[in-house]
Amino acid sequence: MRRATTKGFSRTASLLRERIRKASESRGFAETRVLTHWAEIVGADMAAICQPVDVKYSRQGFGATLTVLTTGAQAPMLEMQKETLRTRINAAYGYNAITHLRLTQTAPTGFAEGQALFGQAPKASKPKPDAATCEEAAQVAAPVADSDLRQALEQLAQNVISKNKNAKKGV
Numbered sequence: 001m002r003r004a005t006t007k008g009f010s011r012t013a014s015l016l017r018e019r020i021r022k023a024s025e026s027r028g029f030a031e032t033r034v035l036t037h038w039a040e041i042v043g044a045d046m047a048a049i050c051q052p053v054d055v056k057y058s059r060q061g062f063g064a065t066l067t068v069l070t071t072g073a074q075a076p077m078l079e080m081q082k083e084t085l086r087t088r089i090n091a092a093y094g095y096n097a098i099t100h101l102r103l104t105q106t107a108p109t110g111f112a113e114g115q116a117l118f119g120q121a122p123k124a125s126k127p128k129p130d131a132a133t134c135e136e137a138a139q140v141a142a143p144v145a146d147s148d149l150r151q152a153l154e155q156l157a158q159n160v161i162s163k164n165k166n167a168k169k170g171v
Contacts, residue, residue: 034092041092042085049074053104063099072105079103129158136161 039047050070057064066089070078078085082101089098129137137157144150 034089037092042088046078046081046085050078050103055098062096064097065100065102066098067102067104069104069106075103075105129162133158133161133165 034041034052038052042050050068052066053069054067055064056067066086068078068085082103086098086101090096137154140157141150141153144153
């Protein structure tokens, strides 16, 4: 007899599978893999400029229309690659499920729901702390023997000291 190795715990994916299925079916996605693995299906370059929004099935005939959201500047480029995009999506379905692609454009900023941020946002660069802050942080972390831990504590101390200085200035 095989014992359960999870000891009463479940994977997050198995807990969320039903909710994801219901949400995706309400938008017409019978196959949730298109939503969850979009970057793998269409490629990282296309996933950065567009995302699937809706699938509508026609009353007569076989196949569906996939609506893809993109920015106005990327729409002409995506229009030229429409057939490649459709082929990749149908390969994920395993049959010719999507017969038409409809592109919907949105502004990169504005509108409450339609803000187009498809790729990862660039990280904001932090200003370097001044010499006094670095010295104070080094003094705080000095008693620690492990060099990696001391560096991490020094960085943390720099962040805390900088934040406290900015809070006192009213920034």
